[in-house]
Amino acid sequence: MTAHHNFKRQVRARAARTGESYTAALRHFLPPTSPGATTMAEGAWPTEAVRLAVAQTPAREDPRDVDALRASGLQVRDLMRQAHEQGARIVQFPEGAICFPNKRILSVTGPDTVGPADWDRYRWPVAQAELAKIADLAAELRLWTVIAAPHRLSGANRPHNSLYVVSDQGAVVTRYDERRLSRTKGMYMYSPGRSPVTFDLDGVRFGCLLGMEIHYPEQFAEYEALDVDCVLLSTTGVRPGNVAAQTLGHAASNSYWVSLAVPTEHAETTPSGVAAPNGEWHQQCPADGSPAVVVVDLDDRCELAAEAVNHARPWRRQTRGTGPDDRCSSDPRSENRAAGFS
Structure with missing residues (x-):
């Protein structure tokens, strides 16, 4: 899907520079057609493929357990190597790939009740050391890596629940922070994020979602409007059949790829x-x-x-942009909702 490696990027750059829509900018890059020739469908483009790997890993829940954090890091790096061996350009891991801190373990009122999280119980230096090793391996393998982990904020502010995007140079190029937090996450554990995040790789545009955001179709629609080609959703929460069905529905209704990364604990009903x-x-x-x-x-x-x-997505965009049809606005029978069957 590289579109000669830079095709889509060039179109988007022109659209940003001129203020044109993507479709309008696209026309300047398409070859002229002879009379009667079939033109490229609106919204379509020449494409090549980007190889994506999606992983499933155990979700360890005790952020105080140094050995478990290190085991998680080893598991992630092993799967990165497997993805690389299969020719992947980018690999995505589930929420909790390093640790999914249990609300009761962090709770200052736990373990029998849930209260404000004590993030000093999280072994930050150990987790950050594992993430640094993951970034180093990403550079060694030339493999883009998308990995979830808490992101510390200043002072007493609670961290974000985040999805880091590490380039094939081993650098964090962007970070997505979960916006639609569960009740417990929002009240006791995390600070919500503020905005969608996209990044481009070889002409393909990715969007990021995290946690329970599978349940919010407006966020998937938001990414469609941002012209993404694939949404990366990493989560730990899966109800049998529910998340799988929603994933397929979001992909179909927006006509783009959706990659779902979940822990191994849910593989029996909903594997990655x-x-x-x-x-x-x-x-x-x-x-x-x-x-x-x-x-x-x-x-x-x-x-x-x-x-x-090439057809459904452009058609939906056209339909959404036409506005109401006013051809019958002057006909009183159009507005009479109780006109009966005649």
Whole structure:
């Protein structure tokens, strides 16, 4: 999906520079057609594939357990190597890949009740050392890596629940902070994020979501409006069938790829996987609960994507932008809601 490696990036750069829509800017990059020739569908583009790996890992919940934090880091790096061996350009891990701090373990009133979190119980130096090793390996493998971890704020402010995007140079290029927090997360554990986050890789635009945000279709629609090609959703919370169905629904209704990364604990009902733009699973990790990665070529030319990306998505955009049809506004029968069957 690189579109000759920089095609989409060039179109977006022109749109930003001129104020044109993406579709209007696109026309300046398409070859002229002879009379009667079929033009490229509005919103379509020449594409190549970017290979994405999505992982499932155990979610360890005790942030005081140094050995567990280090074991998580080792597991992540092992799966990074597996993704690299399978030709992945980018790999995504679930929420809790290093640690998903248990609310009762952190609670100052726990373990029998849930209260404000004491983040001094989190072994920050150990977790940060593991993340640094992950970034170093990303540079060594030339593998973009998307990994979840708490992000410390200043003073007494609670951290963000975050998704870090590490480039193939080993640098954090951006970070997404979960915005729609659960009741417990919002009241006792984290500070909410403020904005959507996108990043471009080889001409492909990714959007990021985290935690329980699978339940908010407006956030997926927001990313469609931001012209993403794939949404990366990392979570720990999965109800049997619920999250899987929503993932497929969001992919189909927005005609883009959705990559779902979940812990191994949920693999029996909902393993990690990638939903194609037509609302079908392209690939999923094993359902046996084992740590694993699965790779998918995000190729808009494939059978599961071409129709949705090149026709359904542009059609929806056109329909949303036309506004009300006023051709019958002067007909009183149009506004008479109780006119009956005649």
